[in-house]
Amino acid sequence: MFKIGLAGFIHETNTFSQTPTPLENFLNQSGFYPELRKGKDIFKFKEGRFNIAASGFMSVADELGFEVVPLVWCGTEPSGSLPLSVFDTIMEMIEESLKENKPFDGLFLDLHGAMVYGDLMDGETEILRRVRKIVGDIPIVCSLDLHGNISKECFELATVMIGYRTYPHVDGFENGQRCAFALKHLLDGKPSFKTFKQAPFLMPATTQTTSREPAKSLYEMIPGVEQAEEVISATVMEGFNAVDLPHTGPSVFTYAIDQQSADQAADVLLQAILEREPQFSVDLFPPEEAVQKAMQIAEKANRPVLLADIQDNAGGGSTSDTVWVLQELVKNHAQKAALGLLWDPEAAEIAHQAGEGAVVEMAVGGKSLPGHTPFSASFSVEKLFDGDFLGTGPMVKDRKMNLGKMAQLKVDDVRVVVSTDRMQALDQSFFRVVGIEPAEMKILALKSANHYRADFGPIASEIINVDAPGAIIEDPSKISYQHLREGVRLKGLGPVYKRP
Ligand SMILES: [Zn+2]
Helix, strand or coil: CEEEEEEEEECCECCCCCCCCCHHHHHCCECCECCCEEHHHHHHHHHCCCCCHHHHHHHCCCCCCEEEEEEEEEECCCECCECHHHHHHHHHHHHHHHHHHCCCCEEEEEECCCCEECCCEEHHHHHHHHHHHHHCCCCEEEEECCCCCCCHHHHHHCCEEEECCCCCCCCHHHHHHHHHHHHHHHHCCCCCEEEEEECCECCCHHHCCCCCCCHHHHHHHHHHHHHCCCEEEEEEECCCCCCCCCCCCCEEEEEECCHHHHHHHHHHHHHHHHHCHHHCCCCCECHHHHHHHHHHHHHHCCCCEEEECHHHCHHHCCCCCCCHHHHHHHHCCCCCEEEEEEECHHHHHHHHHHCCCCEEEEEECCCCCCCCCCEEEEEEEEEEECCCEECCCCCCCCCEECCCCEEEEEECCEEEEEECCCCCCCCCHHHHCCCCCHHHCCEEEECCCCCHHHHHHHHCCEEEEECCCCCCCCCHHHCCCCCCCCCCECCCCCCECCCC
């Protein structure tokens, strides 16, 4: 048996976001992530097939002869930089448990890849520095979200890193399994050589979905690359643009039993990225135009038109409370329209105080983004919800969710789903718990960049990306980077970055 330590520390940090990241977010269930788990509590991930790498890793541990020692696992919804104290507190827990349980034969780390803490310090690089210091020269295999921005130092510190291959992310479980097989290869004493390459341009988030081009065929190449006997693993990272660090952006990394095979595999994937460069561009519609276009299409369509409010995506660290799209839906008298999730604990509380059936004058949303103002109207409180419910779509199927007090508020024929916890609209259950059947709507406005595609894509007639302001800027050439590396193109065929 191999003794394998297992830890997880997951956060996608938007360094331009003002949304705070307190320790409580990690300690409690938050959005996509369960509460912080220690020791044997981590085995809860073995009780089902959860879309989490730790769950997949443990599912094959027995057959691979791993005795898993569960240490600490936590994660929380994307937001601004972690305060130094929050990062240190969680790292101390992980470091303590490593010291208590060492020595190990190997280590599995469930990470994101785009964590930033303190004053623009790279989270994963520091996690690996500290962990490596304690465990020494043993194999460390890391699972990453494909939105990781990976530094060369981080890559060197980990023995093997493997990223998700789907966006919407539906292969967290499989990625854990991939990591387990790679770790077994290393523990068997087989050779491993690695190659790391950065792409020369940034990919706007809306171009990153693996359910359509240009990313679809790119990710479909990975299994082919891995089919070569010499190749152990190949990863394409798309990067997360809302991080002001030199290494932000896409990268490729490969592992093989000899250096030449690793280099070749990386070259093939990098070449495929370069061939697709013109397609990694930006195509958005201002809110008014987007709403009017959606209404025109909806008249003839028999399925909902989706308005993706991509820049107010909680899943990228946005506030998820802007009301630009809501204003336009109401102003244009959109029929059978629903919008969610609007993060507004105050409005949810007022609705719960008033009760179902009440009509309340209220100012919703627009409270978090500097300079933005709420949307005021007379809302009827259609349906209330508070408590646990189960996710139903591919990303969170059977996962226990809890978004605090929620309400369906209605103005004219526009419904708004307000929530107390901040989360992107990636599952139809978020609407159903407050009495809205998404498929019966003509227009669905979703605060999400791509993850909504997994569950809402199949019921949509058309998808329109909206250019409403948020804490995320979709077009990287409009982001005020201070620290990006010089020479990188700010989108496909975009302007070349120069430091100010
Ligand atoms: Zn991601």
